[in-house]
Amino acid sequence: MACLLFAVGVASGADSDLVNERFTTSGEDMEAHWQIDCSATVAALTEPGAHRAGQRRPELADALRKCGFIYQPPGADKVDHCPDYNRLLQALEKDDTSALEKSLEQAAACATTLH
Secondary structure, three states, rough: OOHHHHHHHHHHHHHHHHOOOOOOOOHHHHHHHHHHHHHHHHHHHOOOOOOOOOOOHHHHHHHHHHHHHOOOOOOOOOOOOOHHHHHHHHHHHHOOOHHHHHHHHHHOOOOOOOO
């Protein structure tokens, strides 16, 4: 019991905020860790029929999901992000060709880097 109280006492101190701190990691580092390339994923979606290809579709969806997590993390303030990986993922999953094309047009209008 004394050990438990000691642990609670330590956790409630000034250092307890450290538990909730995120490590600062760049998007490029996270892409490398997950072995994805967000720019290449968006580019792959522009290839004719890429979003309809059976084998490629789950791979693209998985990469978009990870890109969304990296650049549009859950719980972060809702802000427009270019490209909007989450919107691209939704369009791909719903097989909504017009929404996907619109999102890809918006992605093409982004700055030279896609993050």
